[in-house]
Amino acid sequence: MTTKHQTYYVPAQSGWPIIGAIGLFLIAFGAGNYIQQLATEKTSGGYILLAGIAVIIFMIFGWFKTVIDESMAGLYSPQMDRSFRQGMSWFIFSEIMFFGAFFGALFYARMISVPWLGGASNNAMTQEVLWPAFEAAWPLIKTPDGTTTEAMPWTGLPLINTIILLTSSVTLHFAHVSLEKAKRKPLIIWLSLTVILGAVFLGLQVEEYSHAYQDMGLTLTSGVYGNTFFLLTGFHGMHVTIGTLFLIILLLRIIKGHFTPDKHFAFQAGSWYWHFVDVVWLCLFIFVYVL
Template sequence: MSTETEEKYEKYYVPEQSKWPIVGAVGLFLIAFGGANFIQQTTGKYGNDGSMGWITFAAGLTIIFYMMWGWWRDTINESMEGLYSSQMDRSFRQGMLWFISSEVMFFAAFFGALFYARALVMPWLGGEGNNVMTHALLWPDFIPQWPMTETPGGETTQGMGPWGLPAINTAILLTSSWTLTIAHHALRDGNRNALLNYTSITALLGIIFLGLQVWEYIHAYQEMGLTLGSGIYGSTFFMLTGFHGFHVTIGTIYLIVLSIRCASGHFTAENHFAYEAGAWYWHFVDVVWLFLFIFVYII
């Protein structure tokens, strides 16, 4: 092949075989297994006290963090060594877009469950339409209102209101999107001080959000009687807000790593997709929270 022909083709780096995918798969399995046992412990269902749930869940999280640290380290080293080309950059962008698309479907499933419970099951249990006998046989005293604060077993709870901690957390996430956008523009303009400062502020806002959510959960369990075992309302509330909190945790870790990389001068105005990917993910998490705030807390 002539030199002129070779110049038409870009190199495409193919990494060596990696252990990180299988390590991540093991970690995710342990998280799912431990989480299921924890839910059984919390709800007291199926005669399982879930005593190993926390241990298994923590082991899974530890493995995931180890996988993230190792995989990100390898990717950063490959990028800093100049092994990537514009084709690789396009591959990263496509991969991130597909990943966020899968996350949209993930949350859509839980929002769908919430819609099904509120818009279909509640009226059916209340005897709407041709379900009079369903109402009479299954739950004659049922009143179709949301939040559903009484379970078939007679347990009562309270609905989580939108004002207070949820509203504060909404303001925090909206502010974090603004600070991250400023940081992104600073990166494109070559303003390293503003880039580092606003990226660090965004990471700090993520930590504050998580701290307030933990406070909200403690309040729900200890003072409101709102738990995972509090019927369909409790389960959908904690599944939606809990999984969102998990995503905020991952995003916050990502932002901390980006802050460290900004301080190390890893990014330039021309080469910074790793930063853009973090910004995409964080803005996605913020948009999901807005839907959560509206459909879980307000409506």
């Protein structure tokens, strides 16, 4: 009795991982230098950061093309498909841990550090030494050197962006349903709407940042409130950018006739990622803007 084994495709050596590593290094190095140079007239850190982002975008499109070519050539087996699902699941789990660290920093500052500086837990003596005029209230709109800023309200652009992202999850769900029913035209329309909504979200976030810096005095140097605000919303914006690029690639593949109702894990992966990004924003809207 013979047993038929599934073939498991092992790709050839690729240069994309090292290119991605270089891009991540440039982003980390450039971001660190950019923050250090905020109080100076130097701009080298910002250029290095942009170069790193450009390298990552180049890597994403190049690596995706390689995987797409392998998939369309029929090199992947059901076992490979399960590996992709496990890999995407672990990736999203790592992203949950990533944002969990920043939410943890926010909660620590609000629930522990701020009350402690305000004299909680019989800490009045230490408060008088460290910051006598400190008022234990969140958000902190005044830094120890006397600099004041404004808190970003939840109304206006943040609320509009929340509605936009929630709507994009609905349009993406309709696109997925259309794919499962082999309705190509509605699929293209719904997915195109999702991409447009993602791009509009990013445009409005740029406008929000411009308003914060120019009109509100809310910057990365505005104490712990400014730090946590821009780190959480900025990293989320980066994930929306990656997700939008992901959806654009899926849209181009669908226009070319890729995917079937029975075989479309790449679309599912993009859908998982986009819904995750939407859930993170909903948490951001509640804990950063509203509360």
